[in-house]
Amino acid sequence: MSAHTPLLPRKPLPDGFLDRVGALVGDRLATGEAIRLQHGQSEAHFEPVLPDAVVFAATTEEVAALVKLCVGAGVPIIPFGAGTSIEGNTIPVMGGITIDLSRMDAIIEVNQEDFDCTVQAGVRREQLNEHLRDQGLFFPIDPGANATIGGMAATRASGTNAVRYGTMREAILSLKVVTLDGKIIRTARRARKSAAGYDLTRLMIGSEGTLGIITEVTLRLHAIPEAISSAVCSFDSLQGAVDTVVQSIQIGVPLARVEILDDAQMRAVNRWSKLDYPELTTLFFEFHGSQSYVDEQVRTVEEIAAMNGGGEFRWSNLPEQRSKLWKARHEAYYAAVNMRPGAIGWATDVCVPISRLAECITQTREDLDKASLPATILGHVGDGNFHVIFSIDPNAPEEMVEVEAINQRLVDRALAMDGTCTGEHGIGLGKQHCLVDELGEAVDLMRVIKRALDPQNLFNPGKIFTF
Template sequence: METHFTPCRRPLPLGFLNALAQRFGPACQTGDAIREQHGASESQYPTVAPDAVVYATSTQDVVDCVNLCREAGVAIVPYGAGTSLEGHTLPLEGGVSLDMSRMDAVLAVNHADFDCTVQPGIRREALNAYLRDTGLFFPIDPGANATIGGMASTRASGTNAVRYGTMREVVLGLEVVTAQGKVIRTGRRAKKSAAGYDLTRLYIGSEGTLGVITGITLRLNSVPEAILAAICPLETLAGAVETVVQAFHCSVPMARIELLDAMQVRAVNLRSKLGLPEVPTLFFEFHGSAAGVADQVETVKALAAANGGGEFQWATLAEDRNRLWRARHEAYYAAVNLRPGAIGLTTDVCVPMSRLAECILATRAELDQCSVPATIVGHVGDGNFHLIFSIDPNAPHEMAEVEALNHRMVARALAMDGTCTGEHGIGIGKQQCLIDELGEDAVDVMRTLKRALDPDNLFNPGKIFRI
């Protein structure tokens, strides 16, 4: 994990900012406050301000901005909500931060086909609010109220991924503006296709390095007949993980299953006032028919009890469920705030389910010897877990200690045939990890694709790998 980098700002050609302002008027901003906002992130990296911020309101705006940047040789970095965790939106070479947040319309909802088409700037919570009266919902829930375009760019997943998949599974097609200023469509609304290269999945997870997403067609799901959430404390971390693994061996189709270690529960209690026992805890959510949910619950209760589980706390009302999951979604802020004035650093890995307990327990053992407070929280239903560190910004040795621990955790996950990141992406911090995972030759194939689609290296340069 690389936490130190040197921005290499490209010089702006004479007259470029004037040309940008002439085309976009007040939608082009060069004030310090706006630039600083778009050069910051929720990661541990220092602020890197762009030279200008452009607010796009249409695909044509994006085309015109891309054309101006290409002609001037200026970098362009798409920006959504700024919630990514690996420095994805930092403009390392300066240039234009292209803010997509005003392109936030729902363009179509096809009830009979269970899909919709949206602009990239709509946030996931706003989309589900729009769908509330349709009987449909968008299931991908990374915790942050991210934009759909940003979620596609980082191949986001989250708490519902164990049942509903990730952005890779739910995106049917994209509208993308290329580095040549052309608008392409990567797929249609058919549920499957064997037509040529899978351009949709090429752009999903490309972190804004290959094109600018201006439209997304998504699969939707029916709102379940019955939804039941529960919390179960367990005596040991091993017992909690074993409960998860056994539940899947029993084919229990849980919608959500999240693990919080004892330190994370303590942090959540301090922030959200839940009053939970400060022991390893599982958060569950069951979806289905009333009878199906009842069967799922009985199976999971028996498994948890056999692994040292305590009494389940239930939440059936929507407001109670939302309160529980809000506390889970705020786990990052809760963990960072364990120390006043701290900064946060979060990282993740994902391993095969059969190795999950081994990986988590070995990692927790290292955290117990670490001088920096840290928590484990994870979407353990698919083998993905996160570490959240609360770091003193005035103690450089803490960052060095955390970097070394993260390196060992990634190496451990790769030795188990896992991945260096289940959902955060590569961004700035895990570029060497990507090479460790896939090999230099595979990363060179990615570089070849980048050079072919973006020969001047204008789209979000410095992310995923170096050219």
């Protein structure tokens, strides 16, 4: 049992259409059920819907030719990266051709002096960071999953480093995009800033493939800091943990990462990653800078934590210790879902002004404590963004219904605090009614833009809003 995936009217492909696609891309056209299923399902809780075919694209020009073919025949086009999105963002609910960009994984150029690089959309973030390491640079956006850069752009991803380095919104200088008429545009030059016309770059970021196909991304990079220090600290209260973060930011500490995990999440992490942290509300910190500046940041935050009921800091200063710590954090989702064998996961994604975060998490925890199934909380506390992770029995349909109700109460709570229903996962299939609750008539303006750029509703139809 998965959540209901809304099915929209689906037309069969026109006669001979796949022959024309095949003539263009050769054996990179796949119609086998296994590959179609792989591109029709989601990491999350949606029922799969299969595309009619999958094309593994090789070049931007080929994507443009495919778009022309599809538009000419009225066939939906769904861009696909690593398939790690979790709001059903790539499920082809109206069928059509999924364009898998994962083989477009070339790192086109790195400009060390300019702290930027240009990559094809299918490059994965871990691959990019391995490539950059020798040049003393890194790409900070880290959503946990080893997503593609194109997919991260399309969903406006962020993750653990956003408190210091921003989200994909800030990380991107320019995009190469295939538009509906099969044209290839570049949304901006490589200058660090520009006031040249409408911000097409930001319009495409977070548009979930509904306005065009992103094929290349120019990214801002950062110098690998001289010193990096990570630590874990337990708190005797949620409020104490949140206050520690707020006060640290207020005093100007540039926290590179600060993650909150509740007691239930810490139990799951200890079990999954074979660790022995206290099973209390916990902050995972990371500090970046020169050695003396990191030392200063650490002293400041330790003092603030002590005033707010924090325990000892457990340090991980060696690279391998740090990797172990952040690996545990990255696997927290799987750790939580697998509290029950065979369970399926569902992650919520609200983000609220930080002054309301402790209240929002506390009320949510109270709601979860009344639930019949296990759930944990973890989040990017510096941004006010947190996730509830449910571990759902796939054979108990009433649990899915219960989770839907809890999630709706959570979204309502966040909106009442002037927050958003999605900090970083996107709207996809799952949050379309929440988007309207959140932004009201502004959604009509989004629809006007969609209709202007894609009047036939062929680019990833059925996502963000119905046409």
